[in-house]
Amino acid sequence: MKIFKFCILLVFLFNFNAVKASDDNLVIKITKNLRCLICQGQSVHDSDSEFANSLKIVVQNKINEGMMEDEIYNFLKTKYGEWILYEPELTKKTYILWLLPILLFLIGGAIIFKNLKIRNN
Amino acid sequence: MKTKIIFISLITFFVILFLIFYVGLKNTNIYTPKSNLNNKIPSFQAKIFDSEVYESSDEIFSNNSFYLLNIWSSWCIPCRDEHDFLIKLKKNKNIELIGLNYKDKKKNAKNFLSELNNPYKKILLDENGSISIEWGAYGVPESFLIHKKKVIKKIIGPINEISFLEIEKLLK
Numbered sequence: 205m206k207i208f209k210f211c212i213l214l215v216f217l218f219n220f221n222a223v224k225a226s227d228d229n230l231v232i233k234i235t236k237n238l239r240c241l242i243c244q245g246q247s248v249h250d251s252d253s254e255f256a257n258s259l260k261i262v263v264q265n266k267i268n269e270g271m272m273e274d275e276i277y278n279f280l281k282t283k284y285g286e287w288i289l290y291e292p293e294l295t296k297k298t299y300i301l302w303l304l305p306i307l308l309f310l311i312g313g314a315i316i317f318k319n320l321k322i323r324n325n
Numbered sequence: 326m327k328t329k330i331i332f333i334s335l336i337t338f339f340v341i342l343f344l345i346f347y348v349g350l351k352n353t354n355i356y357t358p359k360s361n362l363n364n365k366i367p368s369f370q371a372k373i374f375d376s377e378v379y380e381s382s383d384e385i386f387s388n389n390s391f392y393l394l395n396i397w398s399s400w401c402i403p404c405r406d407e408h409d410f411l412i413k414l415k416k417n418k419n420i421e422l423i424g425l426n427y428k429d430k431k432k433n434a435k436n437f438l439s440e441l442n443n444p445y446k447k448i449l450l451d452e453n454g455s456i457s458i459e460w461g462a463y464g465v466p467e468s469f470l471i472h473k474k475k476v477i478k479k480i481i482g483p484i485n486e487i488s489f490l491e492i493e494k495l496l497k
């Protein structure tokens with residue numbers, strides 16, 4: 205019986221650690237995608253400014269409250285604007301930003317393909 | 326003909342690139358968040374300075390009158406610069422000043438107020454900076470003019486003569 209109880213305790217402890225680790229990973233993931241408004245050019249994760257440290261606590265609190273990653277981004281977007289996110293959303297303003305690399309890749313591919321075809325002929 | 330077209334397109338490309346970089350260099354690259362005016366005040370609970378009492382935002386901003394929420398700290402030098410304006414604002418009966426003491430030591434905050442006088446009707450504690458983030462603030466000092474539970478003006482940095490007059494005008 206003692207061994208059984210010990211096993212249950214071990215399982216509980218290991219699972220608890222896993223939950224904690226996944227929460228920590230999520231905090232790191234989110235804060236790496238947030239721009240620090242004080243040390244502009246650094247992510248909130250990398251920055252040690254007062255603002256960044258407070259934001260790390262807020263992100264952790266929001267996760268504890270049960271908020272999802274997207275909900276946390278939306279919350280911060282309403283407070284500081286979309287600029288706080290390193291990964292901008294696909295909107296009218298960001299069409300070129302998102303689509304230009306794909307377009308350039310396709311054009312480049314088409315040129316290479318055409319040249320190869322000419323060479324083979 | 327073909328080389329001419331390539332030459333002209335290259336020149337056009339570099340001229341456009343130059344213009345983009347030239348305009349980009351002239352623009353400031355320091356981002357200031359847009360003031361989300363007419364937004365409802367955030368919902369939060371805060372500890373009252375020098376007590377064990379907690380109050381909710383609904384209790385703090387219960388009236389439909391004007392409030393000025395001022396984020397301050399004893400270690401913040403610009404907070405000293407704006408303090409005279411806060412003392413002047415305190416004399417106006419149409420407004421209540423609420424202080425949000427940001428990441429400060431109690432003893433230092435008390436010394437700061439005894440040295441420069443206390444303009445606040447109520448002081449809230451923000452020990453880890455999370456309440457300031459609920460307000461969309463990112464530094465000290467910052468001030469929010471509130472009317473009917475909505476932010477009608479946001480001042481980033483210390484209150485100066487211009488912003489003081491603007492507040493006075495809005496209070497009339």
